[in-house]
Amino acid sequence: MQERYDPAAVEAEAQEYWVQHHSFEPKEDGSRPKYYCLSMFPYPSGRLHMGHVRNYTIGDVITRFMRMNGRNVLQPMGWDAFGLPAENAAIANSVPPAKWTFDNIAYMKNQLKTLGFGLDWSRELATCRPEYYRWNQWLFLRMLERGVAYQKTGMVNWDPVDNTVLANEQVIDGRGWRTGALVEKREIPMYYLKITAYAEDLLDALKDMKEWPERVRAMQANWIGRSEGVRLGFPHDIETAGVLYAFTTRADTLMGVTFCAVAAEHRLAAVAARGNPQLAAFIEECKRGPAVEAELATQEKKGMATGLFVRHPISGAAVPVWVGNYVLMSYGEGAVMGVPAHDERDFEFAKKYGLPITQVIDVPGREYSLDAWKPWYSEHGRCVNSGKYDGLDYPQAVDAIAADLRTLGLGEKQTTWRLRDWGISRQRYWGCPIPIIHCRHCGAVPVPDEQLPVVLPEDLVPDGSGNPLLKDERFLKAACPKCGAEARRETDTMDTFVDSSWYFLRFACADNDKSMLDERVRYWLPVDQYIGGIEHAILHLLYARFWTRFMSEMGSVPFKEPFTNLFTLGMVLNEVFFRKPASGRIEYFNPADVTVTTDKITQKRVAVLRADGQEVESGGVVTMSKSKNNGVDPIELVGEFGADTARLFTMFAAPPDQTLEWSDEGVQGAYRFIKRLWKAVHDHVSQGPPPALEKSSLNDAQRAMRRQAHQTLAKVTDDLGRRRTYNTAIAAVMELLNALAKFPHSDAQERSVAQEALEIAVIGLSPIIPHVTHALWQALGHPQALIEVAWPAADAEALETSTVNMVVQVNGKLRGHISVAVDADEGSVRAAALADSNVQKFIAGAAVRKVIIVPRKLVNIVV
RNA sequence: GCCCGGAUGGCGGAACUGGUAGACGCGCCGGACUCAAAAUCCGGUCCUUUUGCGAGGGUGUGGGUUCGAUUCCCUCUCCGGGCACCA
Numbered sequence: 004m005q006e007r008y009d010p011a012a013v014e015a016e017a018q019e020y021w022v023q024h025h026s027f028e029p030k031e032d033g034s035r036p037k038y039y040c041l042s043m044f045p046y047p048s049g050r051l052h053m054g055h056v057r058n059y060t061i062g063d064v065i066t067r068f069m070r071m072n073g074r075n076v077l078q079p080m081g082w083d084a085f086g087l088p089a090e091n092a093a094i095a096n097s098v099p100p101a102k103w104t105f106d107n108i109a110y111m112k113n114q115l116k117t118l119g120f121g122l123d124w125s126r127e128l129a130t131c132r133p134e135y136y137r138w139n140q141w142l143f144l145r146m147l148e149r150g151v152a153y154q155k156t157g158m159v160n161w162d163p164v165d166n167t168v169l170a171n172e173q174v175i176d177g178r179g180w181r182t183g184a185l186v187e188k189r190e191i192p193m194y195y196l197k198i199t200a201y202a203e204d205l206l207d208a209l210k211d212m213k214e215w216p217e218r219v220r221a222m223q224a225n226w227i228g229r230s231e232g233v234r235l236g237f238p239h240d241i242e243t244a245g246v247l248y249a250f251t252t253r254a255d256t257l258m259g260v261t262f263c264a265v266a267a268e269h270r271l272a273a274v275a276a277r278g279n280p281q282l283a284a285f286i287e288e289c290k291r292g293p294a295v296e297a298e299l300a301t302q303e304k305k306g307m308a309t310g311l312f313v314r315h316p317i318s319g320a321a322v323p324v325w326v327g328n329y330v331l332m333s334y335g336e337g338a339v340m341g342v343p344a345h346d347e348r349d350f351e352f353a354k355k356y357g358l359p360i361t362q363v364i365d366v367p368g369r370e371y372s373l374d375a376w377k378p379w380y381s382e383h384g385r386c387v388n389s390g391k392y393d394g395l396d397y398p399q400a401v402d403a404i405a406a407d408l409r410t411l412g413l414g415e416k417q418t419t420w421r422l423r424d425w426g427i428s429r430q431r432y433w434g435c436p437i438p439i440i441h442c443r444h445c446g447a448v449p450v451p452d453e454q455l456p457v458v459l460p461e462d463l464v465p466d467g468s469g470n471p472l473l474k475d476e477r478f479l480k481a482a483c484p485k486c487g488a489e490a491r492r493e494t495d496t497m498d499t500f501v502d503s504s505w506y507f508l509r510f511a512c513a514d515n516d517k518s519m520l521d522e523r524v525r526y527w528l529p530v531d532q533y534i535g536g537i538e539h540a541i542l543h544l545l546y547a548r549f550w551t552r553f554m555s556e557m558g559s560v561p562f563k564e565p566f567t568n569l570f571t572l573g574m575v576l577n578e579v580f581f582r583k584p585a586s587g588r589i590e591y592f593n594p595a596d597v598t599v600t601t602d603k604i605t606q607k608r609v610a611v612l613r614a615d616g617q618e619v620e621s622g623g624v625v626t627m628s629k630s631k632n633n634g635v636d637p638i639e640l641v642g643e644f645g646a647d648t649a650r651l652f653t654m655f656a657a658p659p660d661q662t663l664e665w666s667d668e669g670v671q672g673a674y675r676f677i678k679r680l681w682k683a684v685h686d687h688v689s690q691g692p693p694p695a696l697e698k699s700s701l702n703d704a705q706r707a708m709r710r711q712a713h714q715t716l717a718k719v720t721d722d723l724g725r726r727r728t729y730n731t732a733i734a735a736v737m738e739l740l741n742a743l744a745k746f747p748h749s750d751a752q753e754r755s756v757a758q759e760a761l762e763i764a765v766i767g768l769s770p771i772i773p774h775v776t777h778a779l780w781q782a783l784g785h786p787q788a789l790i791e792v793a794w795p796a797a798d799a800e801a802l803e804t805s806t807v808n809m810v811v812q813v814n815g816k817l818r819g820h821i822s823v824a825v826d827a828d829e830g831s832v833r834a835a836a837l838a839d840s841n842v843q844k845f846i847a848g849a850a851v852r853k854v855i856i857v858p859r860k861l862v863n864i865v866v
Numbered sequence: 867g868c869c870c871g872g873a874u875g876g877c878g879g880a881a882c883u884g885g886u887a888g889a890c891g892c893g894c895c896g897g898a899c900u901c902a903a904a905a906u907c908c909g910g911u912c913c914u915u916u917u918g919c920g921a922g923g924g925u926g927u928g929g930g931u932u933c934g935a936u937u938c939c940c941u942c943u944c945c946g947g948g949c950a951c952c953a
Contacts, residue, residue, distance in 0.1 A: 046952090046953055086953065087952065087953085088952080088953085171950090171951055173951085218871060219870085225869050225870080226949085226950090296949045297867075297868085297949055300867035300868060300949085302867090329867095348867095423950070426950085426951080428951095430951095537946095538947060539948095540870080540947080540948070541869095541948060542949095573871095573872095626946085655878090656891085658879080661871090661879095664877090666878065668891095668893070669878065669891070676891080678906095725882095726882070728880095728882085730878095730880085731879095731880070731889085733891090734880075737889095737891075738889075810886045811886095812933085814934085844920095852933085855885090855933060860885060860886085861934090865933045
């Protein structure tokens with residue numbers, strides 16, 4: 004065995020072994036339990052970032068651990084290869100997005116191999132390949148047939164200078180990111196998927212998904228947003244006799260309505276705007292407003308009276324109709340009843356515009372005043388000032404009012420969802436073409452299955468002014484499948500979330516060119532463990548669940564939930580350094596180019612840019628990103644310390660589901676530990692092979708060492724398998740190694756105990772640092788490769804102990820320690836506790852009121 | 867604004883089911899080795915007090931439940947994620 008740890012040589016050899024032996028290319032095998040471990044596939048942005056390393060290391064730890072525990076483990080990898088960044092790169096460099104994407108894939112694949120992940124590359128897929136996206140198209144046609152896909156108009160951001168549709172992220176303060184032009188809204192026809200038809204099932208199923216993090220289930224449930232309420236109608240005679248409908252969860256406050264507010268897009272707003280230029284201008288202003296919910300919700304609440312009135316459904320009183328910029332057309336009926344006394348937004352609105360406020364709910368012991376909003380105003384209580392409903396509580400009032408409305412034909416109880424249908428049309432080039440042909444005579448005609456795939460040309464270079472497909476005659480021209488007339492292809496492409504809504508199924512059968520899925524899906528799916536960033540907690544995961552439900556209905560898959568167990572990891576953060584010139588833009592400096600020292604006198608941290616020796620400011624610790632220039636290149640790290648160090652640090656520095664703060668010193672520490680482990684094995688094996696362990700003849704110190712080794716094994720097994728707290732598993736092995744360093748190594752039995760402890764350390768860490776442990780396992784005298792070794796169980800005999808240490812508290816404060824026999828009864832434990840000299844000091848002269856004994860842990864004496 | 871998380875020494879974190887707060891690592895201090903430095907090894911390291919044993923305080927804020935609270939409940943503050951066309 005070499006004395007010096009040489010990561011480059013060790014890692015090349017181990018990786019060579021796994022490739023040669025196809026260690027991670029599992030075949031379907033009905034005789035063995037399968038395990039499908041999947042990390043969210045990356046967008047091929049150019050190079051791996053630390054978030055990828057963290058994500059894929061977790062996946063790899065699970066993969067290797069489950070493999071050693073006898074499972075037939077599949078861990079595939081692919082590329083989420085369509086998307087906006089490729090178009091941006093294309094515009095910047097005049098390269099087709101396809102070339103940019105494929106170059107990036109080649110580069111990043113190499114990076115992944117360098118890190119030693121146990122990936123099955125034989126199943127690799129990229130969503131931008133026609134072999135893949137043809138099935139997007141095929142399934143979209145099935146959805147069209149079943150009415151799950153449908154067409155309606157939707158609003159988009161329009162850049163009037165570039166004549167192009169902008170993504171929300173390309174709109175900065177209401178202006179186009181490239182042109183700076185004021186962004187307009189346009190209503191255009193788009194395709195939608197009817198995810199709302201699955202809302203109830205998507206919500207109900209969450210209750211049984213115990214293996215998903217509670218927070219993700221909560222976020223999804225809130226997103227779907229089931230609301231039980233009442234749909235109520237305000238009759239009117241505007242134009243002709245009609246009814247303005249609104250949805251409310253607070254029908255008990257109906258008698259407190261003093262106005263109604265409608266969205267700018269509401270039909271009544273348009274009616275009122277005729278002949279009212281001021282109102283028309285206000286409506287236009289609202290429509291130009293933000294598209295993003297966060298901005299909508301924080302903008303100043305504004306409104307304008309329409310001059311129209313509707314009638315209160317119960318009292319018949321005239322109720323003024325306003326247009327409000329806080330009313331969403333996309334939720335409920337696009338109109339709300341205004342009850343300023345009991346709704347905070349309505350209260351503010353009424354205050355601002357001088358609308359009346361009528362208290363109709365009374366909460367005992369509380370005094371209502373019109374001066375300022377108080378949180379209790381929106382609490383449930385009893386009806387007052389509400390005529391026949393006075394005295395009713397919330398459920399009684401809602402029932403009574405819903406019943407009366409029903410009699411009047413002006414409403415009923417209703418369940419409303421926050422979830423909206425999924426608009427999948429994107430007016431962009433680098434995506435999966437929507438398989439539709441537009442014919443002058445026949446309208447929008449689906450492309451017949453036998454003409455699939457509709458292939459996206461890969462040689463176009465977008466220039467930022469609209470979708471290049473619109474200018475590509477080869478793509479555009481098509482014969483109408485119905486009448487044969489010359490027709491035009493749909494140029495919209497699909498949202499990239501479509502691509503990622505089923506890729507996990509395709510890994511089971513990526514080589515099938517005849518059908519989307521086959522019987523192998525039944526062996527591998529559902530995914531046993533899915534791992535990805537918390538930022539995907541809602542959209543991606545919800546879309547994938549919806550998609551799987553549709554495929555289940557079609558009979559394509561025998562399950563509705565695609566991911567049995569979900570693990571969400573935290574973000575990777577790093578400190579950000581910058582200089583802010585008196586004028587001009589902030590300049591960010593990469594932390595690798597900055598030296599931070601602590602001033603000995605002032606104790607202040609000082610950051611200096613090495614290039615010029617001048618100080619830079621610290622902007623705190625934030626998510627690693629290109630824009631803040633605070634990323635760390637994982638591959639540079641691998642070059643300097645090896646993949647095992649990169650893996651060990653990312654697993655050790657923080658629990659995997661929480662944010663991880665980057666630390667160069669921490670990386671050094673990880674490297675130091677691996678070197679110590681290497682040296683410990685080297686020093687041990689250089690004395691030659693130890694004799695067989697004679698368990699019965701060990702002395703106390705040897706027995707204790709052995710006990711710690713097996714306790715460590717039990718802890719590591721639990722931390723890796725159940726708790727997924729890789730940081731504490733590593734800490735436990737570090738403790739074991741620290742203990743072993745103090746353990747004598749001279750007689751034969753001591754060396755046998757040490758051999759066993761070292762083997763436990765090496766096996767225990769092997770899922771995390773597989774390369775170095777592969778080499779160390781050989782050095783410890785084993786011909787079989789470590790990846791083929793079965794995960795050991797802790798020896799129950801080694802864990803046995805005769806005495807146990809307990810702490811003694813007096814009134815909850817720690818006062819002493821006692822050592823008692825494991826099987827000591829309460830009486831003797833109590834006696835030992837009371838006999839402790841320090842404890843005596845605190846109970847002297849006081850009456851012992853109570854003694855609480857927690858077996859094997861603690862005694863608390865209450866005096 | 868709404869929904870979901872988080873906050874513990876100089877720093878990252880540990881304490882799993884309400885039972886010894888600070889494991890493990892980083893940094894720092896002292897020592898060994900060295901002509902010297904690096905690397906490595908050994909010892910120390912929450913704060914106050916004490917020669918020491920010990921004592922007092924301490925888990926973002928303020929309150930509550932309990933023999934006992936980092937852990938449970940309520941309040942507030944700050945930080946992070948998501949908000950439907952970034953992926």
